[in-house]
Each structure stands twice: as C-alpha cells, then as structure tokens.
Amino acid sequence: MTTDFKSIPIIDISALLAKCDDPKMAEDPGVSEVVRQLDQACREAGFFYVKGHGIPDSLLKEVKSVSHKFFDLPYEEKIKIKMTAEAGFRGYQRVGENITKGIPDMHEAIDCYREVKEGMYGSLGKTMEGYNQWPCNPQNFKELMDVYIRLCTDLSRKIMRGISLALTGSPEEFEGGRAGDAFWVMRIIGYPGVPTADGPGPTNDIGCGAHTDYGLLTLVNQDDDITALQVRNLSGEWISAPPISGTFVCNIGDMLKIYSNGLYDSTLHRVINKSPRYRVCVAYFYETNFDTAVEPLETCIQRSGRAKKFERAVYGEHLVSKVLTNFG
Numbered sequence: 349m350t351t352d353f354k355s356i357p358i359i360d361i362s363a364l365l366a367k368c369d370d371p372k373m374a375e376d377p378g379v380s381e382v383v384r385q386l387d388q389a390c391r392e393a394g395f396f397y398v399k400g401h402g403i404p405d406s407l408l409k410e411v412k413s414v415s416h417k418f419f420d421l422p423y424e425e426k427i428k429i430k431m432t433a434e435a436g437f438r439g440y441q442r443v444g445e446n447i448t449k450g451i452p453d454m455h456e457a458i459d460c461y462r463e464v465k466e467g468m469y470g471s472l473g474k475t476m477e478g479y480n481q482w483p484c485n486p487q488n489f490k491e492l493m494d495v496y497i498r499l500c501t502d503l504s505r506k507i508m509r510g511i512s513l514a515l516t517g518s519p520e521e522f523e524g525g526r527a528g529d530a531f532w533v534m535r536i537i538g539y540p541g542v543p544t545a546d547g548p549g550p551t552n553d554i555g556c557g558a559h560t561d562y563g564l565l566t567l568v569n570q571d572d573d574i575t576a577l578q579v580r581n582l583s584g585e586w587i588s589a590p591p592i593s594g595t596f597v598c599n600i601g602d603m604l605k606i607y608s609n610g611l612y613d614s615t616l617h618r619v620i621n622k623s624p625r626y627r628v629c630v631a632y633f634y635e636t637n638f639d640t641a642v643e644p645l646e647t648c649i650q651r652s653g654r655a656k657k658f659e660r661a662v663y664g665e666h667l668v669s670k671v672l673t674n675f676g
C-alpha cells in the first residue's frame with residue numbers, strides 16, 4: 349500500500365548486517381529497530397535509501413565510472429556486444445531500443461542476467477538462456493562487475509532477512525524454495541543529457557517511463573549530483589529520489605508485492621534527466637528463484653484483511669513476458 353509520502357526515508361542497516369546470520373537476530377534490539385524502519389518504509393513508500401550497507405563507496409563510484417567510460421565509446425565499439433534474442437537478451441541496447449508502455453525510452457544500457465544454461469528450466473527458461481556479453485573496453489569491466497554482483501547479491505539477501513522478519517517474524521521466508529537460489533538482473537544504464545545548442549540530445553525527455561520492477565528488491569547505484577529518479581505517491585505526485593552519496597536507493601518489486609499480499613507495493617517510478625550532463629545508473633535486481641511460483645504468504649493474508657489479493661505468478665514467466673514486450 350502506498351501513501352502520500354513526500355520524501356524517501358534513509359535507513360542505516362548496519363545493526364541488521366552485524367547480526368544477520370545469528371540465529372538469535374530477532375531478539376537483538378538493534379535489528380528490531382532496523383526491521384521497524386524497513387517495515388514502515390516498505391508500507392509507506394516501497395522505496396528507501398540504505399546506508400551502513402558495507403559496500404565500499406570507492407567500489408560504488410568505480411562501477412559508475414567504468415560505465416561512463418563504456419557509454420563514452422563510439423557506437424561501433426558498443427555494438428560489438430549487441431543485445432540479441434540468441435544471447436538471451438543480454439548485451440548492449442542503443443537509446444530508444446527499450447520500450448515502456450509503447451514509448452521508446454531515452455536510455456542506452458547493458459543488460460545482464462544470471463546465467464541460464466540450456467534446458468535448465470525447460471521451456472520456461474528458453475528465452476533467457478545465454479551468457480552475459482562483457483565489453484573488452486574498459487579493460488577491467490567484467491572483473492569489477494563480477495565483484496559488484498556478488499556483493500549486491502549478498503547485501504540483498506541480508507536486507508531480505510530483515511524484510512522477512514518484518515512481514516512474518518521469521519528471517520528465513522525468502523530462502524530455500526522461494527529465493528535460496530535467487531535469480532538476478534543487472535542493468536547498466538546511461539541517460540543522455542538534455543540537448544544543448546551545440547550538441548545532440550534525446551528526442552523526448554523520458555529516460556525511462558513509469559514502471560514497476562519485477563522481482564523482490566532493487567538496489568540502485570545512481571550518479572551523484574543529478575536528480576532524475578522519481579517515485580509516484582498515492583495522490584499521483586512524483587517525488588524525487590535525489591542521489592545521496594554512498595547510499596543505494598532500494599525498492600520493492602512485483603514478487604514482493606504478491607508475497608506480502610499488498611502490504612508492500614511495487615511502487616511506480618520513472619527517470620527524467622533534465623540535466624545537460626550524461627547520467628549513469630547501475631541497477632541490481634534481486635529476484636526469487638527463477639522457477640518459483642509466488643503467492644501471498646499466509647501470515648501476510650492474515651495481517652491484511654484475510655482475503656488473498658493476488659493470484660500465484662511464476663517469476664520466470666513474469667520476467668519473460670516483460671523482456672519480450674520491452675524489446676518488441
């Protein structure tokens with residue numbers, strides 16, 4: 349459920365991380381306070397900033413810096429890792445190639461997904477079968493992103509333990525068959541600045557149209573100094589999520605909306621880069637297991653009026669239907 353929030357809260361999760369794999373974490377007052385703040389943010393906005401997350405600021409910055417360097421390359425160089433259906437929709441897409449609600453988005457991106465081996469999920473996984481395509485230039489790109497993905501996966505698992513405590517009283521609901529073998533998506537995104545008198549720019553101003561994310565939890569690492577991400581509140585106002593150096597912007601995806609039976613919403617958001625400067629964002633998406641059938645958790649049904657509000661959805665089917673409409 350979204351509310352008329354006017355800003356997005358900042359949560360220091362260090363107390364949660366310190367006790368995250370302790371069997372008695374639920375009894376720790378520091379953990380309980382983080383869980384309370386997570387619960388409130390998820391109920392009111394579906395968006396929050398995290399600090400105290402343990403990923404070095406230098407790494408957050410380097411990930412954005414190599415992304416800028418890649419997007420600065422000439423088109424002929426970037427297209428060497430062109431996204432294709434054969435590569436399981438992994439690779440580089442030019443500005444305007446990604447479609448949101450029928451309108452081309454003014455961003456370019458490299459899309460990466462956890463590897464899906466041939467036959468791994470039968471017909472369900474076919475569309476997503478493939479290997480990531482990494483650029484040779486910048487030279488350390490793949491190594492850096494591999495490290496980054498590992499850290500984001502681990503961090504997301506820990507935040508989900510906090511969210512699990514908030515929703516059910518147990519830290520383990522998003523492990524095992526639900527998200528114990530979590531799928532992940534990463535989008536390295538570049539948004540051209542607005543046109544200037546002496547240079548080219550985008551043809552419309554929507555960097556990414558209004559959408560929700562598909563899985564459990566998103567970690568957004570955005571450029572400092574450019575405010576472009578906007579989040580829609582209950583009245584339909586667009587609330588900015590300005591960059592706060594060293595933090596991630598986190599938000600709830602469609603699968604967590606279903607698990608929580610709507611106690612948490614996957615909030616609509618969009619990106620408009622009104623700055624003359626080029627903006628980079630590296631978004632990491634933590635998902636359920638690829639083949640998990642997601643349905644409202646019994647405790648969440650009980651806590652939200654006793655009626656089941658959503659039908660079961662298989663995450664992989666949801667992803668595939670999105671990917672196929674994103675690229676026509």
Ligand SMILES: N=C(N)NCCCC[C@H](N)C(=O)O
Nearest residue numbers: 447448449533559561562674
């Ligand atoms: N994997 C995720 N969540 N990607 C978000 C992309 C949002 C734009 C996309 N065209 C859409 O309409 O969904």
Ligand SMILES: O=C(O)CCC(=O)C(=O)O
Nearest residue numbers: 535568570577619629631
């Ligand atoms: O660029 C951003 O800040 C967010 C991008 C986003 O919402 C997405 O890729 O799903």
Ligand SMILES: [Fe+2]
Nearest residue numbers: 559560561617
């Ligand atoms: Fe998004």
